Amino acid sequence: MQEINLKALQGEIKAIAATEGNQRTRLINVVRKVQAAYGQVSDPMIDLISEALSMPRIEVEGVVSFYHFLSKRKLGRMPVFLNSSAVAEMMGLKEVAAAFEKAAGIKFGEVTPDELLSLSWTSCIGMSDQEPAALIGGLPFVRLTPEKVFSIIEGLRSGKSPQELVEKLGVGDGNNAHPLVRSMVNNHLQLSGQVLFSSFTNGAALRKAVSLTPEQVIEEVKRSRLRGRGGAGFPTGMKWDFCRKAQGGEHYVFCNADEGEPGTFTDRVLLTEKPELVFEGMTVAGYAIDAEHGILYLRQEYQYLLAYLEDVLEKRRTAGLLGKNCAGKAGFNFDIRIQMGAGAYICGEESALINSTEGRRGDPRDRPPFPVQSGYLGNPTLVNNVETLAAAARVVENGAEWYIVFGSGQSTGTKLLSVSGDCRRPGVYELPMGLPVRMILAVVGAENPQAVQVGGPSGTFIAEKDFDRKICYDDLSTGGALIVFGADRDIMSIVYNFACFFESESCGWCVPCRVGTRLLKAKLEKINQGNGTLRDLAEMEQWGKIMKSTSRCGLGQTAANPELTTLANFRSIYQHRIKEDEYLTGFDLKTAVAEACEATGRYLQDE
Amino acid sequence: MVKAKIATTSLAGCFGCHMSILDIDERILKLAELVEFDKSPINDIKRFSGQCDVGLIEGGCCNHENVEVLRAFRKRCNILVSVGECALMGGLPALRNGIPMTECLKEAYLDGPSVVDGSIPNDPELPLILDKVYPCHEVVKIDYFLPGCPPSADLIWESLVGLLTGREADLPYELIKYD
């Protein structure tokens, strides 16, 4: 970097830092703005940011290196992030990736000489029902084909903006066509139930809430037996109660819209079609736990919804549903801000999400203390999933009795499922809790599938024999994802895709997860290369158990599930690929010395 | 009683593990009652005299000669034991694994600040370097692993006696704890 540039840059970065009040807790916002302005956060920029925010350089660098969409190396002005999810692979990812390389004239990981384009990989971007999908210049481009790729790249080269290209390709259904969204994404809302996607009058739940005491609100949620929709299934009313009673400073409500589990896209559709309901749920929660601040943590992949969501918030302020004396309740002040993520699956883990919002790497924290005791900036913090909060609003509005009718047993209410893969009608379904998989498969038009993945990579692979199991907390629990695999899909390559996902998304903090994810991936490679033995299968199971029992957070604890559940339910696909030998290493001396032969001009004497 | 035959070797290691074997002190006399040393740097026997019962391997594989020696050990020893971090995981030598081999050679022999008229060593006597340092079990089957850098003499002793006499080794937590 030139001397003169550096001076100018210093001024510019100072100005960017100032827009965030020079607060180190807003570091994510600062680095995101720098990334957007310069296409990179380079070493000199890291120096300047650390100076402007008076924080250690290494912390800034740690953050920049952590998130997918931040890069020390310069990306193109129109960066392309193609997602490598398993469903994308099923829907023609390979051809689309090749088309990008051909059209741009560069490989993945490179930038064009004119710095217009860069090609990068990223994890699932929440578009599994319309794969292959990529973020280009920040906007989602879905249902890509090689032809579309060529025309998009040509359009960008001729100076068109990504938005203009989206308009040309055609905007999607519902609010995707809203003037503030204008996205080519489709909702694919296939089935609306009576809780989440039925009609809702703004303010109805909140007015009901403020007519009750906070304790009564919590009691109602408890009686509804609503449980967290984000995966862990913790009873929502109990969590609210813990948080309300927690001693400490101000209380916070977080809405977790990180939605990084591949195959999950329910939050995307809820936030597109029912953002009022979600914000209303946050506000009701705020009333219940006595909080003044709500934060929606939105994954960067969904930035295309940001302007629209900000507008919804503004309208709610105008309508008196946010701000001072919300819904006319004297003394109840509550407002919501949106915190953008920067690309990291682990940030969906609640303590990592809080760290990220505080301007740190998205590493999970040790628990206890739990967020309800000590969360955001050390304060009692309630973290709930998007769908949980939306459902809670309806519970408070209509009462627990109304709610528990939908669903069964301990799993009350409806559940949103995001269905993708080999079926005729992929998309979002609002269904009563407790339905058997087989019935859902019929509804979504899945003919004769060989396997269903319930809950995304961290969930369970099931085979036909288990299709009568039910989607609910007592049986097959899911954050929403349901991926269908047809008869001729290669399960091993899907498992390998998931293994790569976990390896790249592990935050690296603890050994069982950081090392285990890599070892499992290496084992799959060994098996795929024809060097696997029974012993390798046994070791995978052994290591998987160690990862489950010794990893620090849910990511590592579930990262071996693709291998463990397929070894249990699809053992024959492994058995077909392994050899009889007691031990095979896959080590090949010729390959191992090839580089040395090249460097020295010698060759290996025959053994 | 026929004495068990034991062979040892140091591949890409520092000989620290062999020093630790010698650290069993006077117990070496007892060991001599139990075993007969075959090929080993301890007695400087260079060739296997026949089939051995136990082979102890120090160090991982960083060049093709290491691989050949290790394969010979696998052939000649009924039970093969990886001894120490280097054999188990590659150890210190494996620090180069993150850097492409050609880059390593260039830095060491061509571009390094102290290099004058450098050239990449190329004597036919020198073994060919592998693309990375491999732990032993990635090259041949290893039956047992003794962790540590080096594993303590007590750990080696206990395990070896257990192996040779067929009784379960007594390995208290202190012996296998490394922090």
Ligand SMILES: Cc1cc2nc3c(=O)[nH]c(=O)nc-3n(C[C@H](O)[C@H](O)[C@H](O)COP(=O)(O)O)c2cc1C
């Ligand atoms: C690796 C990982 C990723 C997660 N991702 C999400 C997510 O994207 N959205 C979510 O609501 N919960 C996610 N969770 C669960 C959260 O930690 C937390 O349990 C949840 O947000 C609580 O809300 P709920 O009780 O309403 O479900 C994730 C957990 C782990 C371990």
Ligand code: SF4
């Ligand atoms: S389990 Fe994985 S993601 Fe969780 S803290 Fe450990 S390394 Fe990080």
Ligand code: SF4
């Ligand atoms: S494990 Fe330690 S003592 Fe043994 S060879 Fe390696 S560096 Fe030396």
Ligand code: FES
């Ligand atoms: S230093 Fe802790 S695992 Fe290596």
